[in-house]
Amino acid sequence: MRAFFEVHLRLVVTVWIILMSVLGLLYLMNYMKFDSVMSNVVSSKLDVISSSLKTSMERVDRMGIPFESADNLKDQFNHARTRESDVTAISLVNQNGELLIHSSSTQGTNVPPEVLRRALTSNEVRWSYNNDAQLYSGLQTFDSFGNLSGSIVIEYDKSALFGVYALVKLHLLEATVVIFLITALIVFLVVRLGFGDVAGVIDLIQKYSKGDKQLLDKAPPGTMSQTFADQIKQSEKMKAEVSAELERLKELSKKQDKQDTEVIK
Known part of the structure; x- marks a missing residue:
């Protein structure tokens, strides 16, 4: 038994620790990959909405009608918001951050200052801003001279994804635990059988040194x-x-x- 603890158990525990570290890293990488995929899927949906609204804005602009006065454009914003259930608000702001059009499922009409800064100062035409509860995505607009005239701001409620994230984390954890248990058992058997002779030699030396x-x-x-x-x-x-x-x-x-x-x- 002493030989088992000195040879087998130490080696098995060492391999188990390495295995746990590798599986933990894989768990984290898979979760981060899933988060990235989900963010890309949501961003793609919001990009489609913003592109559609930009096309409607270009038609209104060609007719020379101010955006805030175009009832048809407001209807387009309302329709785009209701088409995606998790979109809580769609806004159009000018270059000064003032609201021109706002369609929301709640009473609030304000766009957070940090979102406005991202919308009007981003170097990317298609921008995004993410926090714990909401995902903001938008598309910058430009005038005929190529100067920034404002931005479309779409607010997406991430709470709808929390259940999906929790389910994915549970499945990843279950898969990680199952893989660890199976691999740990295989490692134990391999070490137990493969290093049996070594343990036997150690046991022989120990007993012989005691006079047996x-x-x-x-x-x-x-x-x-x-x-x-x-x-x-x-x-x-x-x-x-x-x-x-x-x-x-x-x-x-x-x-x-x-x-x-x-x-x-």
């Missing part, structure tokens, strides 16, 4: 333990032969000393 020399004859045949036991036996045999030879040499030395003493007398 009978264990040398009980080593399973065909294993590393038997090979190691044979080497120990051979070493013990050589040690005994060397000791016997040393004793014989000592006896000869004593006899020689005795003979030399008698000759001197």
Whole structure:
């Protein structure tokens, strides 16, 4: 059992820790990838809405009608908002951040200042702004001279996605746990079976060092333990032969000393 803890358990735990780290990283990467995909899908929907509204605005502009006075354009904004249930507001602002057209499912008529800054200062014609609760997307508009004249601002309620995110996180967690358990079991079995000989050798050394020399004859045949036991036996045999030879040499030395003493007398 001690050999199991010294060899198997340490190796298994080390592999498990590495496996947990890798699976945790994969879990995070998959979740971030899903978040990016969902954001791209929503942004694509909002881009379609803003492009459609821009086309309507161009028609109104060609007729020389101010945007805030074009009832048909206001209807287009209302229709675009109701077409996508999670869109809570669509606004048209001028270059000064003033509302020209606003269609909302709530009572509020204000566009957050940070969203206005993004809409009117972004270097990208199609811009977006994201926070914990809403996703803002829009399309900048320009006059006939190519100067910025304002921007379309679309507000999307992200709470509709929270349930989807929670479900995806649950499935990812379940898959990660299942993969870990299966792989951990495989690793345990591989280490247990593959390193059995090593554990046997360690166990043999430990018991032999405590004086259990009978264990040398009980080593399973065909294993590393038997090979190691044979080497120990051979070493013990050589040690005994060397000791016997040393004793014989000592006896000869004593006899020689005795003979030399008698000759001197």
